[in-house]
Amino acid sequence: MKIARFSRLGFILAAAGSAVGLGNIWKFPYIAGEYGGGAFVLVYLLTVLLIGFSIMIAEMLIGYLGRKDGVTSFEDLAPRNKALWKFGGFQGLAGLFIMIFYSVVIGWIFHYIVTSLSHLPSSVEEAESTFNTMLHSDVWTQLFYHTLAFIWITYVLTRGIKGGIEKMNLVLMPTLMIILLGMFAYAVSLDAFSRAVDFMFSPDWSKIDSDAFVTAVGHAFFTLSLGMGAILTYSASMEKGSNLVTNAFWVVFLDTSIAIVAGLMLFTFLYQYGSGPAKGPGLVFISLPAAFYEMGVIGNVFAVLFFLALAFAGLTSSVSLVEPMVQYFIDRFRWSRLRASVSMGLFFYLIGIVALLSNIDGYKEALTWGDKNFFDWVDHITAAIMLPAGGLVMALFVGFSIEKQRVEAALRPQLGIAFDAWYFSLRYITPVAMFIVMLSLMKVI
Numbered sequence: 001m002k003i004a005r006f007s008r009l010g011f012i013l014a015a016a017g018s019a020v021g022l023g024n025i026w027k028f029p030y031i032a033g034e035y036g037g038g039a040f041v042l043v044y045l046l047t048v049l050l051i052g053f054s055i056m057i058a059e060m061l062i063g064y065l066g067r068k069d070g071v072t073s074f075e076d077l078a079p080r081n082k083a084l085w086k087f088g089g090f091q092g093l094a095g096l097f098i099m100i101f102y103s104v105v106i107g108w109i110f111h112y113i114v115t116s117l118s119h120l121p122s123s124v125e126e127a128e129s130t131f132n133t134m135l136h137s138d139v140w141t142q143l144f145y146h147t148l149a150f151i152w153i154t155y156v157l158t159r160g161i162k163g164g165i166e167k168m169n170l171v172l173m174p175t176l177m178i179i180l181l182g183m184f185a186y187a188v189s190l191d192a193f194s195r196a197v198d199f200m201f202s203p204d205w206s207k208i209d210s211d212a213f214v215t216a217v218g219h220a221f222f223t224l225s226l227g228m229g230a231i232l233t234y235s236a237s238m239e240k241g242s243n244l245v246t247n248a249f250w251v252v253f254l255d256t257s258i259a260i261v262a263g264l265m266l267f268t269f270l271y272q273y274g275s276g277p278a279k280g281p282g283l284v285f286i287s288l289p290a291a292f293y294e295m296g297v298i299g300n301v302f303a304v305l306f307f308l309a310l311a312f313a314g315l316t317s318s319v320s321l322v323e324p325m326v327q328y329f330i331d332r333f334r335w336s337r338l339r340a341s342v343s344m345g346l347f348f349y350l351i352g353i354v355a356l357l358s359n360i361d362g363y364k365e366a367l368t369w370g371d372k373n374f375f376d377w378v379d380h381i382t383a384a385i386m387l388p389a390g391g392l393v394m395a396l397f398v399g400f401s402i403e404k405q406r407v408e409a410a411l412r413p414q415l416g417i418a419f420d421a422w423y424f425s426l427r428y429i430t431p432v433a434m435f436i437v438m439l440s441l442m443k444v445i
C-alpha cells in the first residue's frame with residue numbers, strides 16, 4: 001500500500017490548522033477577559049515559549065520516528081517497558097472527548113453565519129437573549145448544525161491525509177488568515193485599538209491566582225494541540241528529511257500570532273462599538289454581534305466573514321482531533337478508513353448530543369454535577385487535565401525513554417547548540433513546571 005504523505009506546505013498548514021482553532025478565536029479572548037487580560041496573556045505566552053515549543057518538537061519527533069498511530073509509535077520507540085509506554089498513545093482519546101463539545105460549538109457558529117447574513121442584534125440584551133434561547137431551549141437548531149459539523153468532519157476524514165486533510169487545510173487556512181488580517185487592519189485604524197493593546201499587554205498581577213495560572217497553562221496546551229497525539233499523528237505523515245524544528249516554529253508562530261491578532265481585533269471592536277471586554281463563552285456570540293450591529297452595513301459583512309473564519313478554524317482542528325483514533329483503528333485493527341472515520345465520528349456525534357442537552361432547560365438539571373454541566377466538565381477535564389498530562393508523558397518519553405543517541409541524531413543537526421538546552425528543558429524544566437501545574441490543579445478541582 002502506498003503511504004500518503006503531506007507536502008511540506010501541506011504539513012505546516014495542517015498542523016497549524018490543528019493548532020489554530022476555536023481555542024484561538026473563541027476561547028482565548030474570553031478567558032483572557034475573564035482573568036483580566038495582561039498578566040494572564042503573559043503567563044500564556046511564557047508557557048507557549050518555554051514549554052509549548054519544546055514539547056511541540058518532542059511530539060513531532062515521536063510521530064516522525066514512529067511513522068504509525070500514537071499507540072504503535074510509543075510502543076515501537078520505547079526501548080523498555082513497551083506495554084506501559086504504549087498508554088501514552090491512548091491520549092488520542094482526549095481528542096474524541098474534546099470533539100464532544102467542539103462539534104456543538106461549531107454548530108453554533110454555522111448557525112451564526114446564516115443568521116448574520118440577514119440580522120444582527122441591536123443591543124447586547126437582544127444578543128444575549130438570542131444566544132441563550134438557542135443554548136437553553138432550541139434543541140433542533142443546535143442538533144441540525146451539530147449534525148452538519150459531524151458530516152463535514154467525518155467526510156474529510158474518510159478522504160484521508162492527502163485528499164481530505166491536506167486539501168482542506170490548503171484552502172481553508174489561507175482564507176482564514178486573509179479574513180482575519182483584513183479585519184485586523186480595520187481594527188488598527190480605530191481609536192480603541194490602543195485600549196485593546198493596553199488590555200492585552202499591561203499585566204495586573206493581582207488577577208493571577210492558581211486558577212488563572214492553571215487555565216493559562218492548560219490553554220497553552222489546548223491551543224497548540226499538544227499532548228493528545230494530533231501533532232504526533234500528523235507528523236507520522238511528514239515527508240522524510242523534514243526539518244522538525246522549523247516546522248514546529250511555524251506552527252507555534254502561526255498559532256500564537258493568530259490568537260493575538262484575533263484577541264486585539266475583538267477587544268478593539270468591543271471597546272469601540274460595544275461594552276468593553278466581555279467575560280465568558282458568550283463573548284463572540286453575544287457582545288460581538290451587538291458590536292457588529294453598531295458598525296452599520298459593514299458590520300453584517302464582518303459578522304459573516306468572522307463566523308466563516310471561526311468555522312474554518314474549528315473544522316481544521318476537528319479533523320486533527322479525531323484523526324489519532326482513526327489512525328489507531330486503521331493501523332492496529334486493519335479497519336478501513338471509511339469504517340474508522342464513521343465510527344469515531346458517530347462516537348463524538350452521539351455523546352455530543354448529550355453535551356448539547358446538558359445546556360437545555362429540563363435536561364440540564366440531570367446532567368449537572370457540582371458547578372458544571374456535562375458540557376463544561378468535558379471542556380475542563382480535557383483542557384486542564386488530560387492535555388497537560390499528555391504533554392508531560394511526551395516530554396518524559398522523549399527525555400528519558402527513547403535513547404539519547406537516537407534523539408540527538410535526529411535533532412542535533414536541526415537545533416545545533418540549542419540541542420542541549422532543549423534536551424535539558426525537556427527532561428527537567430518541563431516536568432517540574434508541569435508538576436507544579438498538577439499540584440495547583442489538585443487545589444482547583
Ligand code: PFF
Nearest residue numbers: 019021022023222223225230
Ligand atoms: N488547538 C485547537 C484549538 O485551539 O481550538 C484544539 C485542539 C486541536 C486541541 C487538536 C488539541 C488537539 F489535539
